[in-house]
Amino acid sequence: MKPRKKTWQELPCGAIIEDLSAVLENKTGAWRSMRPVWKADRCINCLTCWIYCPDSAIMVEDGKMKGPDYNYCKGCGICANVCPPKVHAIEMVKEQK
Amino acid sequence: MARLKELCKNKELFSKGHRACAGCGEALAVRQILLAAQEPVVTIMPTGCLEIFSSIYPESAWQVPMIHTAFETAASTASGVEAAYRFQKKMGRLKKDIKFIAFGGDGATYDIGFAALSGAIERRQRFLYVCTDNEAYMNTGIQRSSATPYGAHTTTSPAGTKVPGKRQHRKDIVEVAIAHNIAYAAQTTVALWNDLVTKVQKALATPGPSFLNVLVPCPLGWRYPSSETIRVSRLAADTCFWPIYEHQSGYKITYEPKTKLPIEEFLKPQGRFSHLFKDESGKKIIREIQDYIDEKWALLHKKQAAFPMPQAQV
Amino acid sequence: MILAKTGNEAMAYAMRQINPDVVAAYPITPSTEIVQLFATYVNDGLVDTEFVPVESEHSAMAACIGSAASGCRTMTATASQGLALMHEMLFIAGGLRLPITVPIASRSLSSPLNIHCDHSDSFASRDSGWMQFFAETVQEGYDTLLQAVKIAEMASLPAIVSIDGFILSHCMERIDVLNDQDVRDWLGPYKPNYNLLNLEHPILIGPAALQDYYFEFKRSQIEGMRNALPVIKQVTQDFNQLSGRAYGIVEEYRCDDARAVILLMGSACGAGRAAVDKLRHEGKKVGMVKLRVFRPLPHGLLKKTLSGFKTIGVLDRVDAVNSYGGPLYTEITSLLYDAVEKPRVFSYVYGLGGKEFTPEDAEAVLRSVLTGKKEELVTYVGVR
Numbered sequence: 001m002k003p004r005k006k007t008w009q010e011l012p013c014g015a016i017i018e019d020l021s022a023v024l025e026n027k028t029g030a031w032r033s034m035r036p037v038w039k040a041d042r043c044i045n046c047l048t049c050w051i052y053c054p055d056s057a058i059m060v061e062d063g064k065m066k067g068p069d070y071n072y073c074k075g076c077g078i079c080a081n082v083c084p085p086k087v088h089a090i091e092m093v094k095e096q097k
Numbered sequence: 098m099a100r101l102k103e104l105c106k107n108k109e110l111f112s113k114g115h116r117a118c119a120g121c122g123e124a125l126a127v128r129q130i131l132l133a134a135q136e137p138v139v140t141i142m143p144t145g146c147l148e149i150f151s152s153i154y155p156e157s158a159w160q161v162p163m164i165h166t167a168f169e170t171a172a173s174t175a176s177g178v179e180a181a182y183r184f185q186k187k188m189g190r191l192k193k194d195i196k197f198i199a200f201g202g203d204g205a206t207y208d209i210g211f212a213a214l215s216g217a218i219e220r221r222q223r224f225l226y227v228c229t230d231n232e233a234y235m236n237t238g239i240q241r242s243s244a245t246p247y248g249a250h251t252t253t254s255p256a257g258t259k260v261p262g263k264r265q266h267r268k269d270i271v272e273v274a275i276a277h278n279i280a281y282a283a284q285t286t287v288a289l290w291n292d293l294v295t296k297v298q299k300a301l302a303t304p305g306p307s308f309l310n311v312l313v314p315c316p317l318g319w320r321y322p323s324s325e326t327i328r329v330s331r332l333a334a335d336t337c338f339w340p341i342y343e344h345q346s347g348y349k350i351t352y353e354p355k356t357k358l359p360i361e362e363f364l365k366p367q368g369r370f371s372h373l374f375k376d377e378s379g380k381k382i383i384r385e386i387q388d389y390i391d392e393k394w395a396l397l398h399k400k401q402a403a404f405p406m407p408q409a410q411v
Numbered sequence: 412m413i414l415a416k417t418g419n420e421a422m423a424y425a426m427r428q429i430n431p432d433v434v435a436a437y438p439i440t441p442s443t444e445i446v447q448l449f450a451t452y453v454n455d456g457l458v459d460t461e462f463v464p465v466e467s468e469h470s471a472m473a474a475c476i477g478s479a480a481s482g483c484r485t486m487t488a489t490a491s492q493g494l495a496l497m498h499e500m501l502f503i504a505g506g507l508r509l510p511i512t513v514p515i516a517s518r519s520l521s522s523p524l525n526i527h528c529d530h531s532d533s534f535a536s537r538d539s540g541w542m543q544f545f546a547e548t549v550q551e552g553y554d555t556l557l558q559a560v561k562i563a564e565m566a567s568l569p570a571i572v573s574i575d576g577f578i579l580s581h582c583m584e585r586i587d588v589l590n591d592q593d594v595r596d597w598l599g600p601y602k603p604n605y606n607l608l609n610l611e612h613p614i615l616i617g618p619a620a621l622q623d624y625y626f627e628f629k630r631s632q633i634e635g636m637r638n639a640l641p642v643i644k645q646v647t648q649d650f651n652q653l654s655g656r657a658y659g660i661v662e663e664y665r666c667d668d669a670r671a672v673i674l675l676m677g678s679a680c681g682a683g684r685a686a687v688d689k690l691r692h693e694g695k696k697v698g699m700v701k702l703r704v705f706r707p708l709p710h711g712l713l714k715k716t717l718s719g720f721k722t723i724g725v726l727d728r729v730d731a732v733n734s735y736g737g738p739l740y741t742e743i744t745s746l747l748y749d750a751v752e753k754p755r756v757f758s759y760v761y762g763l764g765g766k767e768f769t770p771e772d773a774e775a776v777l778r779s780v781l782t783g784k785k786e787e788l789v790t791y792v793g794v795r
Binding site: 136137139141148149152153154155157159160161162163164165166167169170172173174175176177178179180181182183184185187188190191193195212213215216219220222 | 432433435459460461463464465466467469470471473474475476477478479480481482483485499500503507607608609610613614615616617618619620621624628
Binding site for chain 3: 005006007008009011012013014015016017018020
């Protein structure tokens with residue numbers, strides 16, 4: 001449940017944003033029409049998809065791939081496009097409703 | 098030289114959840130730059146795509162301090178911020194060393210904010226100015242800027258029946274920065290992440306103003322499928338449409354394509370150039386573009402030979 | 412301490428005493444000397460200020476905004492075309508609630524180009540969310556600039572302090588200045604509402620706000636301007652304690668039993684006083700009302716003060732080219748509209764482009780106001 005919007009008296013003095021985590025409420029994963037499917041067994045952890053994702057939606061932990069963050073992935077397809085052709089660990093498929 | 102295994106341990110300072118288009122080159126550039134810069138960093142931006150998709154109240158994708166004022170004011174606002182920093186350091190009110198990065202699109206940098214950028218560099222204000230260049234005023238719907246390449250279709254330089262797109266070549270903004278005797282200037286693009294990261298870190302270590310021009314492909318404005326952003330960016334470098342070089346008391350080309358590809362390879366995947374492939378008059382323009390690219394590339398080599406970048410730099 | 416100073420010199424002297432953290436400025440006639448004198452203070456080490464010699468007034472205001480948002484007391488100085496060039500940034504400073512204080516040497520706006528005094532520059536920006544003070548004398552300009560810094564910081568609103576271009580800016584007056592330490596102690600350090608350089612508490616300043624938030628932000632800013640009047644009153648009283656010089660928001664001169672008054676801002680009040688004295692000497696019941704604070708518009712106080720008179724001549728040193736009347740006139744008549752006692756109000760526009768407004772001109776205006784009759788909608792004083 002989204003919190004109710006602030007009244008004018010509750011707004012900060014001057015136009016500023018203090019809560020830098022509010023952006024995470026915006027689940028851009030809802031935008032997708034295509035979804036990246038990651039095949040962990042084929043992945044060589046080169047992290048190429050990670051460095052080229054405009055939405056930081058490839059999850060990496062300790063240098064190891066964990067997969068796409070479907071809450072925020074917009075389905076642009078860059079990750080599948082840059083995955084080395086011989087590796088082919090990411091495939092774009094149509095997003096289910 | 099950065100390594101992805103090291104870089105992935107850095108803090109993501111540009112959060113997911115922003116409203117950039119899928120496949121946006123500019124969002125990617127900002128993310129890569131902040132990964133390279135790390136804290137403490139304070140950022141400044143003008144109005145544009147970046148501002149709109151990263152800062153609609155109450156959401157801010159920026160996990161570091163950021164100020165936006167107006168369209169033509171990235172460099173001038175940054176000048177004020179940096180002056181405030183210098184004052185507080187001088188008076189002992191601030192102990193930490195802070196890096197400053199001003200971001201501006203090509204509209205804000207080449208055109209409306211040109212004077213402010215020139216003034217800031219001339220005054221030797223210490224910040225890194227990054228131009229995220231997608232070669233048009235994208236936020237207002239793809240209008241031409243002085244960064245739009247010759248022959249490209251935009252809504253104010255349309256490919257019409259009488260006039261086939263933009264009739265002027267792009268402004269060479271990096272040369273303009275160099276003419277100001279700037280401490281460090283460079284050009285790079287998102288596909289060459291290592292080159293970009295190295296240049297960001299080098300610029301931030303340089304005392305004095307620095308300028309980085311980053312080509313950021315735009316799926317909507319350049320008319321190509323969103324998945325191709327990195328491929329198009331790489332083609333820009335491999336066709337030498339976008340020379341990858343730096344300048345610090347001398348020139349250094351930091352990326353020589355293994356095979357220099359013909360300019361068609363860069364133009365073909367983009368709808369904004371599709372009118373050039375329709376008939377002989379379009380093909381003539383392609384040849385003109387090729388000649389221009391070759392001339393500039395040869396000239397850059399001449400400059401590198403005549404004024405090479407000295408080895409031991411900061 | 413008594414000194415002989417021109418308006419520009421006095422403003423620069425005040426700025427030296429204020430010792431702002433950052434000044435980003437560009438020269439323009441007739442305020443140029445303020446910037447020049449201040450630059451000399453900087454390079455002689457008489458202030459701690461970081462001076463940014465920007466390449467345009469637009470950049471000056473942008474840099475001032477950047478600096479004020481980064482925890483620094485910030486000032487600049489300008490006039491006329493320079494203020495006009497800053498126009499979009501003024502609204503931004505207002506919306507961000509940054510207490511930037513700016514002395515201006517009021518000058519007309521082109522075209523045609525004219526470097527002399529009128530109030531068209533500050534009036535053109537009257538909607539920008541800046542407080543606006545108009546000084547009658549160099550002494551008042553000096554005093555008001557000191558007060559404005561404090562008012563701006565307490566009200567979280569930017570402020571313009573106007574001294575009439577050339578008339579005050581370039582004319583020497585005998586003024587009484589405070590000593591440096593008193594000014595420093597009275598002003599104290601700048602306590603910003605927010606600070607971009609506070610890394611412990613990173614924020615974003617200047618977001619985009621859509622239809623769901625913009626109006627709410629504006630309502631908050633409007634409230635800020637409304638709350639400025641009590642702040643002004645308080646600071647003026649404090650300044651009186653410090654200096655022994657008292658100022659009002661609306662000042663009356665010989666209005667006690669006046670039937671006809673003229674309402675003025677700025678240096679022309681001097682001519683106004685002379686005219687009132689002349690007519691009073693003839694036994695005429697006239698007076699002058701001086702408005703010191705134009706923004707926020709002290710509408711309650713003005714309504715109370717003005718509704719007692721029979722006729723009022725409002726003198727505007729600017730014309731808003733609205734095919735109607737002087738802009739101050741339109742605000743005065745508007746605030747008197749639902750007064751129980753409604754005086755007759757006449758519009759006079761004078762002194763555009765520095766056209767001389769002498770005590771004789773003021774006298775003629777006062778006599779005309781006294782007749783209670785007006786043929787034209789607006790009288791353009793002294794136009795051939």
